Amino acid sequence: SWLLQAWAPNAVERCLQTQCWFLSAMILYWLLFGRTYSLVRRAPLPLCLALLATLSLLPWLFLVVPALHPVAEADWYAAHRFGSVDSAVDLTVTFLKFHPLCYAHVFLFGMLL
Structure with missing residues (x-):
């Protein structure tokens, strides 16, 4: 798949090897590693701890925000079926599950650890 699994729904x-999607995501992280690590290495401990706390809360937003929305259903993603990329729900679920930006x-x- 030319290392496109994580980038193209x-x-x-x-694809034949669904489990290999993360290899295509690793390219972005490999490109960003040097600069990001140099910033993290110079960061003071209180900032690192604050970033760790903030980053650990990010995934919870995908549970809390839909629950707070008056119209949205908590299981909005249940309409997605593997292999389907025909609807906005399918594309959104695929993006959230596999795209490098979501990881x-x-x-x-x-790095902060």
């Missing part, structure tokens, strides 16, 4: 939902907080969290 059609590639990740219809950037994990990448930064690991």
